[in-house]
Amino acid sequence: MATNRDVARLAGVSPATVSRVLNDSGYVAPDVRDRVQRAIAELNYVPNRLARGLRKQRFAQIACVLPSIRNPFYHEILLGIQEAGLARGYTFSLFHRIAKKEEYLKVILGGFYDGIIFLSPFEVEKVYNIAEIGEVLPTVVYDDRGHPFSVPHVYVNLRETMYTNVTKLIEQGHRGILFLGYEFAVETDNPRYLGYMDAMREHGLKVLPEYLQFIADFDDTLSVGYKRMTTVLQQRIPFTAVAASNDLLAIGAMRALQQAGVRIPEDVSVVGVDDIEMARLVTPALSTARVPKRQIGTRLMELLLGTICGDEVTSSTIEVRTSYVERESTGPSATGTQLTQASHASAGVDAMDRTEKMRGA
């Protein structure tokens, strides 16, 4: 690889002048600039980002920390982030569950990154204090828990979103509505759960304990929803609708239901959250809440660039809004409960065996 010096030698100038041409700083005579540029082209010179980064204390690289690379929800956010960042020459590194939690932040703080973007950092927060990280390195967060953050923060009110989803089901006559979602250490960390409870309470509906299907271990596999719903079906819980915490869970649940012969939405309605593209491609198409993923990404990057450049640590919060999208997986509740129960009965024993195996694994 050619260096600064090589170019300088070839152009008959000093390395300082080469640097000036490259960075468009200071005064350079037109003919000299030309000579340098020709030399750069001839040697195929690309400045070494490490050296530049070391000197500038700016590396044009951003770390994105996210729970899972498998959830398409995050892809769209990432695309938004990159769109906003690549134009300015930023590159991106991804860190997700596979990286050992105790290790990767050491790596990140090791001076390789201009900033960090945390997407849904609930896992991260078990180990690290984001406020502290924010003091060392420009940091922004996407989160749905409504926590106050000391760093800039994009927020989507999923409590409200879930409330709307469940209310739509209730309005269609559903009473036995399952909550399907992840379990958090603290109730207040679970806006989707809270929204579900809000809606049920407000409409005077009883929440049976069996309705609350919390998935404890974080498993970023696409089939967690399927596994859980398969278990649920063996337990003969009477329900006519499922309010899932995200589309992947909903799609998995739909699969389990359909496999057991339950018709959607005739017997059971299913609703999700996120509106990933796959939601439109499954049959029946999934009713869900649209979250402006792309927009979240660009907003995050804008916030981060703001923090990196303008040195003020403005602890701004941007809220984005969701909208309910009705498709085919929801419908009025008929005599749903009975039908569902019947189906369970026929699939009972087989299904039981399968679940026991899954639990063991």
Next chain:
Amino acid sequence: MATNRDVARLAGVSPATVSRVLNDSGYVAPDVRDRVQRAIAELNYVPNRLARGLRKQRFAQIACVLPSIRNPFYHEILLGIQEAGLARGYTFSLFHRIAKKEEYLKVILGGFYDGIIFLSPFEVEKVYNIAEIGEVLPTVVYDDRGHPFSVPHVYVNLRETMYTNVTKLIEQGHRGILFLGYEFAVETDNPRYLGYMDAMREHGLKVLPEYLQFIADFDDTLSVGYKRMTTVLQQRIPFTAVAASNDLLAIGAMRALQQAGVRIPEDVSVVGVDDIEMARLVTPALSTARVPKRQIGTRLMELLLGTICGDEVTSSTIEVRTSYVERESTGPSATGTQLTQASHASAGVDAMDRTEKMRGA
């Protein structure tokens, strides 16, 4: 951020000794080692990767170049890559279509990366010569075209895979089999197409021009398959099976078929390639060819590490094998053609309207 010097000062030694402790190189007295380690802990010192990289000419960072971040197929490969790499402290940057082709390789070659992994680099090759890149920087490739590569290379014979898929359909009595896939500049770049043609020819089946559904513009959206199949349905092409080039296309196609009232597999069989997790979660579950994605990833990383460490450029090729997975989306061909045609007719106008809308968006 604390530096080398700070630690040295606190421990009462020279920076050279700190470095020795950190890298476990040379001789260090046990008590001194202890003092240094305490100082490191106290200052919360993390070595600056840029400085280290600059000096060592090794940066412990890998660039992954892939066509799309949206296709789950690549996620599993990425997980395999990272699994094999993170243990040794490597971090990863992702580059995909969103990055301007002309730009990103400049970035990559700018000395930030120890190596490049190209996943399905057909797009890349239009602009760059991978052999040349391989001479500058350790490079490995995953590809399915059976091209000879001058760099280490993981290969999966998708021509054979597609041949098997189509043969299975033929054995089930299908004759009118659609090929749904991407269009490449050159025929030989399209192993899936070639495998399809092999199977059809070998069984003496005629390939009507309408059977070949090439998607020209690369569009990494999940619904390309849906869009194309919607168009196909309006054209009343007689067919009883669809051999898609990957699972996403297959899932999209299934959606279009189901939306038009076509039953799968009773009226039309659909088969994919990749075996992404979603293939098991759609209804009916998708028959497909399992590609060992995780394994491809680990193999790639092993090859790359080999190239980075052992300086020999062993142009090794590793071939991984696929296996056919029969699920629910395929079945014997009945009087399929008639049924399908009938369905088209009844759904014709509606489908048309919907498609037009999608196009507009």
Next chain:
DNA sequence: CTCCGATGTGAAATCGAAACCACACCGGAC
């Protein structure tokens, strides 16, 4: 007792670019 290799440590050079400082030239204002 001397010599030598193993052990242990520090000063200084180095990686490649950017920033800082110094200097030189030129034209116009006073």
Next chain:
DNA sequence: GTCCGGTGTGGTTTCGATTTCACATCGGAG
């Protein structure tokens, strides 16, 4: 004619780590 700010360029230092070289000490072999 002198002074001064704008223009243009080069030498040197710096970023933070590793690495090389040089040097000191020590124990055992000859």
